[in-house]
Amino acid sequence: AQSVTQLDSHVSVSEGTPVLLRCNYSSSYSPSLFWYVQHPNKGLQLLLKYTSAATLVKGINGFEAEFKKSETSFHLTKPSAHMSDAAEYFCVVSVFMDSNYQLIWGAGTKLIIKP
Amino acid sequence: DSGVTQTPKHLITATGQRVTLRCSPRSGDLSVYWYQQSLDQGLQFLIQYYNGEERAKGNILERFSAQQFPDLHSELNLSSLELGDSALYFCASSPDSQGDSNQPQHFGDGTRLSIL
Numbered sequence: 001a002q003s004v005t006q007l008d009s010h011v012s013v014s015e016g017t018p019v020l021l022r023c024n025y026s027s028s029y030s031p032s033l034f035w036y037v038q039h040p041n042k043g044l045q046l047l048l049k050y051t052s053a054a055t056l057v058k059g060i061n062g063f064e065a066e067f068k069k070s071e072t073s074f075h076l077t078k079p080s081a082h083m084s085d086a087a088e089y090f091c092v093v094s095v096f097m098d099s100n101y102q103l104i105w106g107a108g109t110k111l112i113i114k115p
Numbered sequence: 116d117s118g119v120t121q122t123p124k125h126l127i128t129a130t131g132q133r134v135t136l137r138c139s140p141r142s143g144d145l146s147v148y149w150y151q152q153s154l155d156q157g158l159q160f161l162i163q164y165y166n167g168e169e170r171a172k173g174n175i176l177e178r179f180s181a182q183q184f185p186d187l188h189s190e191l192n193l194s195s196l197e198l199g200d201s202a203l204y205f206c207a208s209s210p211d212s213q214g215d216s217n218q219p220q221h222f223g224d225g226t227r228l229s230i231l
Contacts, residue, residue: 034219043117043205043222090158100171103220105158 002027002095006106014114019063019078021109023091026072032094033074034103035065039087047089050074061085086113118142121206121223129231133194136226140187140208146170147189148209148220149181153202164189165211193228201230 007022025031033050048059055067061084065076074091091106118141126134140147149161151174160173164183175181178196183189193200207220 036222043119043224044207045117046219046221049219098171100163101218102163102171103160105160107157 004106010110012112021076023074025093034092036090117221119223127229136191138189138206144208146209148207150205
């Protein structure tokens with residue numbers, strides 16, 4: 001069965017330091033993968049998506065993610081955290097189920113930025 | 116701005132009541148998805164409609180129903196409301212339901228439902 005595991009429920013970093021949000025997936029075939037961000041009291045916004053073209057994917061706001069098939073991982077990184085990055089981040093895999101593509105959502109990781 | 120519009124933004128009602136949440140998808144998008152987000156359950160997929168027809172069902176209660184109209188807007192109806200139904204309800208849309216697995220969903224800002 002397909003699944004997504006976000007390894008940390010909370011990550012706390014200082015402003016200006018690197019960010020690493022971890023995501024592992026389970027899929028029986030080459031998946032499509034996404035990262036979404038949700039700021040407090042806001043809807044979900046697409047950060048980036050993996051399209052099987054390039055393993056390193058660049059997204060908005062300086063975030064990027066690397067698809068590693070051998071490790072079944074799709075970790076999200078940013079070189080330098082900004083206070084505005086404080087939000088909840090969701091890793092998502094697209095699966096083909098019941099003649100339809102559906103999204104399987106991770107439980108989310110809350111990113112806390114310390115001044 | 117995602118292009119997905121949800122109304123109302125906030126809704127306060129009492130147990131046992133019925134409410135309707137409305138969603139207008141992005142222009143050109145044929146699929147509409149409904150999600151419930153609560154503190155204890157996280158983000159839960161409820162149901163998907165594609166071009167007026169139900170395509171996929173998730174953890175949707177029998178007290179809840181949805182439909183998509185010819186103009187592609189969608190409504191989520193919640194009845195016999197209970198305290199536990201208090202949550203953020205999100206609508207998302209995407210161009211198509213099949214073919215391109217790389218199509219992301221675009222989300223509205225949600226409707227916050229509070230049951231007193």
